[in-house]
Amino acid sequence: MSAVFKTPVRRAWLERAVAAAILLSTATAFAADPAPKPKPWPKPPVLEVIESGSPEARRRGETVERLPDPFELPPIPVIESGSREARAMGEHFSNPEALRRREAAWARDSTFPPNPDTVPGRYRFDLRLRQLVDSADGLVDMTCFANSRDASLLCPEWGLGGWTLGMASAQGRFEFVLRQADGDVLVCGQHRDLGPACVQMGDEIGPAFAWLRNMGLNQAFLDSIATTPQTLGDGPRGAVQGVRGRTADGFLQLWFDPRGSGIATRMPWIGMGVGLLRDERARVVRTVRGARFEGADRDGGDVILELIELAPARIERDLAGYRLITAFTARGLEESMSLSAQLMALQREGMGIRAELDACPKSSAGRDCRAHHRERLKALEQRARDMALGFGRRHGLPVDD
Numbered sequence: 001m002s003a004v005f006k007t008p009v010r011r012a013w014l015e016r017a018v019a020a021a022i023l024l025s026t027a028t029a030f031a032a033d034p035a036p037k038p039k040p041w042p043k044p045p046v047l048e049v050i051e052s053g054s055p056e057a058r059r060r061g062e063t064v065e066r067l068p069d070p071f072e073l074p075p076i077p078v079i080e081s082g083s084r085e086a087r088a089m090g091e092h093f094s095n096p097e098a099l100r101r102r103e104a105a106w107a108r109d110s111t112f113p114p115n116p117d118t119v120p121g122r123y124r125f126d127l128r129l130r131q132l133v134d135s136a137d138g139l140v141d142m143t144c145f146a147n148s149r150d151a152s153l154l155c156p157e158w159g160l161g162g163w164t165l166g167m168a169s170a171q172g173r174f175e176f177v178l179r180q181a182d183g184d185v186l187v188c189g190q191h192r193d194l195g196p197a198c199v200q201m202g203d204e205i206g207p208a209f210a211w212l213r214n215m216g217l218n219q220a221f222l223d224s225i226a227t228t229p230q231t232l233g234d235g236p237r238g239a240v241q242g243v244r245g246r247t248a249d250g251f252l253q254l255w256f257d258p259r260g261s262g263i264a265t266r267m268p269w270i271g272m273g274v275g276l277l278r279d280e281r282a283r284v285v286r287t288v289r290g291a292r293f294e295g296a297d298r299d300g301g302d303v304i305l306e307l308i309e310l311a312p313a314r315i316e317r318d319l320a321g322y323r324l325i326t327a328f329t330a331r332g333l334e335e336s337m338s339l340s341a342q343l344m345a346l347q348r349e350g351m352g353i354r355a356e357l358d359a360c361p362k363s364s365a366g367r368d369c370r371a372h373h374r375e376r377l378k379a380l381e382q383r384a385r386d387m388a389l390g391f392g393r394r395h396g397l398p399v400d401d
Contacts, residue, residue, distance in 0.1 A: 106283045108264040110148040117182050119324040128313035134304040136297045145315050150181035151267040197323040218268035221245045236290035236306045255290035274307040346384045
C-alpha cells in the first residue's frame, strides 16, 4: 500500500475516485428512499359577510348604541338680569331710583302718530334702519324706514340695493314696499295699465320675513330661549349678547346690545329681522344688532342679517290716487279659482241652452221657442258678467274704468 502513495499524481487520482464513490452512494440512497411530497393546504371555509346595521344584522341581535353629539350642548337656562325669573331667584337692585327709571322707560310709548291701515292714505316714519342681508341672492345693503308707534315699515326701491324680489317687470315701475301695522305687505308702483297701484302680497314673502307678520310670536320666541340649546353661529362685531330660540319656522339666533336702546315704543318688534325688540323678560327695549334665521333660505342655508345703523329720520309717503289690488293674496287666488269653476259651469249650461235653441222649429211655429231660449242665454251671460265684475271691484281691478 505504501507504493500507491509514492507519487502526487496517483494520490490525486485516488482522492477523486473516493469522492466519486461517495457521491454515487448518496445519489443511490436518495433514489431508493425519496422524500414524501407535502400535503396541499386545506380550502378555507366560506365566511358569510353581514353588513353592520343591515336588517340581517339586526335580525341576528345586533344593537347600535347612539353616542351623544359632543358638539350639542344641553339646554342652559338663560335668566336675564331684571327679569321676573331673576327677581324670583333673589336678585334685587340696591338703587330704587334706577329701578323706578327703568320701569318708567318700559311703560313709555312713542309719541309719533301711527299710520293708517288703508290705501289711499298718508304714511309717516321716524326711524331709519340700514342693514346687510346675506342670503343665496348675495349680500344686499338695505335701507328701510319704521314708525316707532305702530312698527309699520317702508322700504323704497332705492334702499333695496337692486334687490327687488322679482317685483320689477315690463308692466310697470316698482317704487316701494310697505308693511302695514296689521302685517299686510304691499308692493307699490306705477303700472302700465292700472296707473298708481299697490298689490297686496300673498305667501310670496319668505320665512325669514313672514315671521314678522305675526308679532305675537315675539313672546313665544323669548319664552323658548331657556329650553333651547344655545349653539350660536358667528355674530356681528362689537359687545353684543347672543341668544337662540324657536319660531314657527325653525330656530332663530339674535344678538343685541346689553343695554336698553333708549327708544320709547310699546311694539314687540320694529324692523325687518333686526332693529328693536321689546324684551318682556328683562322689561327693556333692546337694539337687535344681528339675526340668523336657520335654514330659512331658498337653498336651505341661513339668512343672516346685520344692523348697520339705527337713527332718527323723517320720511313720508302719500298714497292718494293709488289703487289697492288684492287679487293675488291667498284669499283672492282662492276666490279666483272658485269664480273660474263657476264660469265654466255657466258655460256648460249655455251650451245646453244653445242646443235647445237649435232644436226649435225653423218655421214661425218655433218663434216663441227661440225667443225663450235667447232670453235664457241673455240672462246667463249677464250672470257671468256680474260675477266677473264683482270679483274685479272687490279686489281693485279696473273693471269700471
